[in-house]
Amino acid sequence: MSAGGAGATPAHLPVLFAEVMEGLAVKADGTYLDGTFGRGGHARGVLAKLGPEGRLLVMDKDPEAIAVATRLAGEDARVAWRRGSFADLARWPLADAGLDGILFDLGVSSPQLDVAERGFSFGKDGPLDMRMDPESGESAAQWLAHASEKEIADVLWMYGDERQSRRIARAIVQFRRGDTPLLRTAQLAELIAQVMPRGDSKIHPATRSFQAIRIFINRELLDLEAGLDAALERLKPGGRLAVISFHSLEDRIVKQFIAQHSKEVYDRRAPFAAPQPMRLKALARIKPGAAEVAANPRARSAVMRVAERTEVPA
Numbered sequence: 001m002s003a004g005g006a007g008a009t010p011a012h013l014p015v016l017f018a019e020v021m022e023g024l025a026v027k028a029d030g031t032y033l034d035g036t037f038g039r040g041g042h043a044r045g046v047l048a049k050l051g052p053e054g055r056l057l058v059m060d061k062d063p064e065a066i067a068v069a070t071r072l073a074g075e076d077a078r079v080a081w082r083r084g085s086f087a088d089l090a091r092w093p094l095a096d097a098g099l100d101g102i103l104f105d106l107g108v109s110s111p112q113l114d115v116a117e118r119g120f121s122f123g124k125d126g127p128l129d130m131r132m133d134p135e136s137g138e139s140a141a142q143w144l145a146h147a148s149e150k151e152i153a154d155v156l157w158m159y160g161d162e163r164q165s166r167r168i169a170r171a172i173v174q175f176r177r178g179d180t181p182l183l184r185t186a187q188l189a190e191l192i193a194q195v196m197p198r199g200d201s202k203i204h205p206a207t208r209s210f211q212a213i214r215i216f217i218n219r220e221l222l223d224l225e226a227g228l229d230a231a232l233e234r235l236k237p238g239g240r241l242a243v244i245s246f247h248s249l250e251d252r253i254v255k256q257f258i259a260q261h262s263k264e265v266y267d268r269r270a271p272f273a274a275p276q277p278m279r280l281k282a283l284a285r286i287k288p289g290a291a292e293v294a295a296n297p298r299a300r301s302a303v304m305r306v307a308e309r310t311e312v313p314a
């Protein structure tokens with residue numbers, strides 16, 4: 001399936017497309033939020049199921065994704081867009097009346113990875129940026145120019161599980177003392193490759209570090225936690241939440257969030273008081289099949305969890 005409408009940038013194949021549609025169980029007159037519009041692959045699927053009374057709210061941090069969303073909204077009055085993090089979805093007045101379904105398809109899109117100028121890829125030389133929103137916060141190069149050795153090592157370890165985190169952090173700080181500023185993805189990838197012990201791993205030695213720096217720069221896990229809380233506030237009873245994760249740190253947060261809200265909460269100080277009712281019911285955990293992974297290698301690490309907002313009000 002083509003993501004369409006993206007102009008000259010590479011397309012993005014939506015992951016677990018049929019499963020997302022089934023998980024959201026789109027009602028023709030419902031209001032849905034796609035918090036990670038990307039190139040709109042999933043959003044267009046939701047639109048195709050909505051009737052004239054339905055609404056689709058879309059968000060993305062990335063101005064290029066929002067440019068595609070703006071065009072879609074121009075063609076279809078049921079669509080509204082907002083540039084920003086889904087962590088702020090509860091601040092969007094259009095979501096105040098409640099949502100029948102919410103999708104977060106986490107991480108980066110193929111166009112972000114494939115366009116060297118975005119600076120996400122160790123395989124393509126470009127400016128060391130990595131921001132989903134290039135107009136907000138520090139770029140990877142700006143952060144690496146001042147972060148302490150310990151901060152860098154902690155980020156590589158926490159968000160990339162990089163066992164050589166200290167060695168890489170030391171190399172970055174030493175490189176900074178030289179004459180050449182660290183400004184390009186290829187410089188960083190080479191620097192990491194030089195200090196990594198030679199192993200038989202098939203993945204590029206910079207894979208984990210690039211992932212870690214990207215997660216840190218974009219506050220991805222903090223946004224996910226805030227986005228899940230906001231989603232719970234805005235979902236109507238019976239509304240569906242579908243979240244696609246691409247690594248274990250994200251999936252753990254989603255899993256624990258759903259588990260935490262899928263049980264009644266007793267107050268230890270008031271043992272005879274009625275428990276707080278559960279707010280979510282876990283419905284599914286789905287991974288792509290072999291055919292999808294063969295057609296779209298990016299789907300390889302995807303895991304989708306689906307939950308339903310219970311009928312009991314908060």
Ligand SMILES: C[S@@+](CC[C@H](N)C(=O)[O-])C[C@H]1O[C@@H](n2cnc3c(N)ncnc32)[C@H](O)[C@@H]1O
Pocket residue numbers: 003012013014015035036037038039040041042043059060061062065084085086087105106107108109110132223224
């Ligand atoms: C995997 S892609 C989504 C692809 C989309 N489902 C499609 O079918 O085209 C992830 C998108 O979410 C955006 N994104 C990631 N985290 C975000 C956040 N916290 N708030 C808003 N957008 C975010 C990225 O900029 C990227 O465009």
